[in-house]
Amino acid sequence: MDPMTFSIIRHRLFRIIDEAVITLKHVSGSAITNEGHDLMVSLYRADGSLLMGGVGFLHHLTSAAEACKSIIRRFEGRIREGDVFLLNDPYTAALHTSDIYLVAPIHFEGKLIAWSACFVHVYDIGAMNPGGFSPQSVDIYTEGFSSPGIKIVDQGEMVQDVVDTILNMVRSPEMVMLDLRSMIACNNVARERMQALAAKYGSDTVDAAGSELISQSETLLRARLQELPNGSWQSRQYLDVNGETATVRLTMTKTGDRLVFDFTGSSEQSRHAINCTKWASLGGLFAPLFPLLCYDITWNEGVIRPVEMIAPEGSIVNCTRPAPVSVATVAAIQSVNNAACATIGKMLAASDRYRGQATTVWHANHFAIFKFGRNQKGGQSIGIFTETFAGAGGARSFADGVDIGGEIPNPISRMANVETVEANFPIRYLFRRRMKDSGGPGLWRGGSGGELAVVPHKAPDGGIHYVISGKGARHPMSDGLAGGFPGAPNKYAWVKSEDGADVVPEDAAAGGDPVSWGVFPLMGKDALYVRWNGGGGFGDPLERTPDHVVADIGNDLVSVEAARDVYGVAVDGKGALDAQATQDLRSRRRAARIGREAAR
Amino acid sequence: MTDIRSVSPTLVQKAGQIACRACGHELAAAGEGWKEHAVLDEKPLGDAGGAMFRSEGNVLLRRFYCPSCGTTLDAETALPGEPFLIDRVDWS
Numbered sequence: 076m077d078p079m080t081f082s083i084i085r086h087r088l089f090r091i092i093d094e095a096v097i098t099l100k101h102v103s104g105s106a107i108t109n110e111g112h113d114l115m116v117s118l119y120r121a122d123g124s125l126l127m128g129g130v131g132f133l134h135h136l137t138s139a140a141e142a143c144k145s146i147i148r149r150f151e152g153r154i155r156e157g158d159v160f161l162l163n164d165p166y167t168a169a170l171h172t173s174d175i176y177l178v179a180p181i182h183f184e185g186k187l188i189a190w191s192a193c194f195v196h197v198y199d200i201g202a203m204n205p206g207g208f209s210p211q212s213v214d215i216y217t218e219g220f221s222s223p224g225i226k227i228v229d230q231g232e233m234v235q236d237v238v239d240t241i242l243n244m245v246r247s248p249e250m251v252m253l254d255l256r257s258m259i260a261c262n263n264v265a266r267e268r269m270q271a272l273a274a275k276y277g278s279d280t281v282d283a284a285g286s287e288l289i290s291q292s293e294t295l296l297r298a299r300l301q302e303l304p305n306g307s308w309q310s311r312q313y314l315d316v317n318g319e320t321a322t323v324r325l326t327m328t329k330t331g332d333r334l335v336f337d338f339t340g341s342s343e344q345s346r347h348a349i350n351c352t353k354w355a356s357l358g359g360l361f362a363p364l365f366p367l368l369c370y371d372i373t374w375n376e377g378v379i380r381p382v383e384m385i386a387p388e389g390s391i392v393n394c395t396r397p398a399p400v401s402v403a404t405v406a407a408i409q410s411v412n413n414a415a416c417a418t419i420g421k422m423l424a425a426s427d428r429y430r431g432q433a434t435t436v437w438h439a440n441h442f443a444i445f446k447f448g449r450n451q452k453g454g455q456s457i458g459i460f461t462e463t464f465a466g467a468g469g470a471r472s473f474a475d476g477v478d479i480g481g482e483i484p485n486p487i488s489r490m491a492n493v494e495t496v497e498a499n500f501p502i503r504y505l506f507r508r509r510m511k512d513s514g515g516p517g518l519w520r521g522g523s524g525g526e527l528a529v530v531p532h533k534a535p536d537g538g539i540h541y542v543i544s545g546k547g548a549r550h551p552m553s554d555g556l557a558g559g560f561p562g563a564p565n566k567y568a569w570v571k572s573e574d575g576a577d578v579v580p581e582d583a584a585a586g587g588d589p590v591s592w593g594v595f596p597l598m599g600k601d602a603l604y605v606r607w608n609g610g611g612g613f614g615d616p617l618e619r620t621p622d623h624v625v626a627d628i629g630n631d632l633v634s635v636e637a638a639r640d641v642y643g644v645a646v647d648g649k650g651a652l653d654a655q656a657t658q659d660l661r662s663r664r665r666a667a668r669i670g671r672e673a674a675r
Numbered sequence: 676m677t678d679i680r681s682v683s684p685t686l687v688q689k690a691g692q693i694a695c696r697a698c699g700h701e702l703a704a705a706g707e708g709w710k711e712h713a714v715l716d717e718k719p720l721g722d723a724g725g726a727m728f729r730s731e732g733n734v735l736l737r738r739f740y741c742p743s744c745g746t747t748l749d750a751e752t753a754l755p756g757e758p759f760l761i762d763r764v765d766w767s
Contacts, residue, residue, distance in 0.1 A: 304680075304681070304764045304765070304766065305764070305765040305766075306762070306763050306764035306765050307761075307762070307763050308762045308763075309760040309761050309762060310760065311753075311757070311760065313732075313734065313752075313754065315732065320754070421683070421762055424683055424684050425681055425682060425683050425762075425764050426681060427681045430681075430684060472684060510727070511727070512725050512726065512727040513727055516724065516725075548730055548731070548732075549730050549731050549732030549734070550730075550732050550734045550752065550754075551720065551728065551734065551752060554751075554752070555750055556684075557683060557684040557685055557747075557749065558685060558738065558739075558747030558748065558749055558750045559750065560723070560724050560736065560750065561720075561724075561736075561752055563724065563727035563728050564728065564730050564732070566730075589731070613684075614684065614747075615746065615747035617747070634725070634726070636725060636726065637724075637725035637726075637727075640725060641723075641724060641725050665744075665745040666745065668714060668716065668740040668745035669714060669740065669741075669742055669743070669744070669745045670714075
């Protein structure tokens with residue numbers, strides 16, 4: 076194929092996905108989609124293999140490929156132009172039931188030429204707890220509607236009885252319908268643009284370009300792996316849930332142009348909904364692999380071929396039915412993602428050539444808190460605190476992590492503004508801000524996480540309730556690199572009003588009773604306080620330039636105490652650097668490390 | 676002239692030995708665990724990282740220092756009794 080045509084088709088595929096994402100956001104009415112960007116759109120070849128991975132949550136690129144393949148197997152001979160299939164069974168391909176895949180075949184001149192697939196986290200899926208994350212569920216049967224594949228649009232016509240049946244099982248069916256319509260619209264746009272591409276260049280040419288693109292990606296990734304050192308790197312992640320601790324263990328081995336992710340030794344599957352299936356684990360490890368190793372390589376099937384995963388059956392990373400998985404995306408999947416990010420970061424950092432591409436672990440611990448109840452307008456509202464998508468960047472070998480800098484697995488994640496939340500829920504923010512001392516200390520500091528506190532406001536029922544799947548309050552999860560510290564752990568607290576007085580911001584940040592797992596009230600004058608983790612640090616904190624630490628103090632990102640105790644930096648009463656005291660402090664610390672007196 | 680190969684941002688391999696990148700102190704033969712030969716500083720994370728790191732958990736922060744120059748070679752978090760994380764680079 077001539078390189079010009081190849082290049083044009085490649086760029087058109089990128090643009091088709093962009094346009095489909097815009098459509099999805101414009102039609103959806105859900106903050107988790109529009110504001111949090113908890114979504115994904117990708118294109119797949121006629122056999123279901125990944126053709127062009129899109130933006131959004133990258134965990135889904137490989138899982139949606141399996142969804143396409145599963146639909147191809149299940150509906151063989153019954154796949155027609157204009158069909159749309161729904162799949163959300165985690166034991167078939169999905170990550171958890173509330174992340175619904177809508178998968179649509181793309182035909183041209185009567186021939187199946189490709190698939191488009193997208194997901195959003197729907198408003199509700201009818202699980203025990205509202206919103207999709209269902210910490211009180213004990214098995215998949217209590218995690219809401221779940222389908223291994225069902226046709227909801229038949230040759231362009233909505234299969235209304237099927238859709239009505241689904242809507243009959245969820246809370247806020249009108250919002251879920253909007254979610255479904257947004258995904259149908261998204262797939263329609265992808266189909267129309269792909270058909271236009273085929274009309275212009277011919278479907279065989281488009282398919283040949285796709286095939287060449289996949290070969291190109293495979294060749295480029297294998298070449299990159301050859302440039303990196305052979306070796307093996309380990310990581311572990313602790314998942315605390317309801318007083319119990321589970322562990323995800325990873326050994327990543329790179330040999331030649333192959334990469335093996337081995338999760339042997341990870342905990343057995345949990346009775347809590349933190350597990351994930353093997354397709355979810357595969358997605359979890361690819362989420363950091365795509366941006367960290369393939370930042371200049373097209374994300375498609377070619378990237379998948381050099382990679383192997385070993386995930387013991389019955390473990391937390393490859394659970395067996397009917398283990399509950401509703402919290403998976405913020406639990407085992409995220410830990411798989413974190414562990415893979417850590418080991419890939421170590422591998423890159425081991426290479427003089429690629430060290431600049433290495434990163435510590437970013438925002439490693441989502442706090443999934445869905446608030447629900449009657450709102451100030453008399454209607455029912457369900458919605459996540461999208462601050463969980465705000466995240467924190469990991470430090471690099473040459474720079475600090477970005478404060479409130481998002482997360483690795485979703486390059487377009489963001490949070491809703493405060494006013495949007497307050498307009499839709501009967502709550503008021505006491506504050507939302509960067510969290511001092513949350514970024515992992517290091518030569519380069521991890522990006523700061525954040526903190527927020529909310530109270531009921533104009534609530535017709537005196538307040539609302541919230542579902543919390545809170546982990547990471549006992550163990551930090553954003554690992555550092557090369558001696559850098561992890562980011563600070565999360566905190567979730569129920570701050571109770573004393574004698575009916577308003578909770579003031581200082582009290583909200585200082586105290587409260589821990590909450591982590593289940594459904595809790597936010598009533599009267601009580602407050603909910605949440606702190607989310609910072610990114611991991613890179614290198615030794617004692618080697619951080621003192622001026623940078625002083626600047627951090629001035630920006631309220633590092634306390635004077637942490638500057639002294641962790642970074643070995645002293646400031647005077649006005650916050651200016653005390654150079655001599657700093658030098659003395661650091662000399663003593665270094666000497667203490669090797670058990671000898673300081674030189675001076 | 677001996678080949679010096681990178682193992683991590685803080686470690687190199689030279690003449691079949693894993694050594695501190697900062698001072699050249701040899702820690703262990705390549706292929707063997709080097710952490711056992713570093714100075715281990717293990718303490719509750721809440722005591723090491725500042726107030727924000729204090730939690731109900733009993734997680735430890737392990738820091739591995741070069742016994743010669745005191746440079747931090749690596750750090751990891753662990754629950755008590757966990758083995759060291761093992762990272763190996765194979766330059767053979």
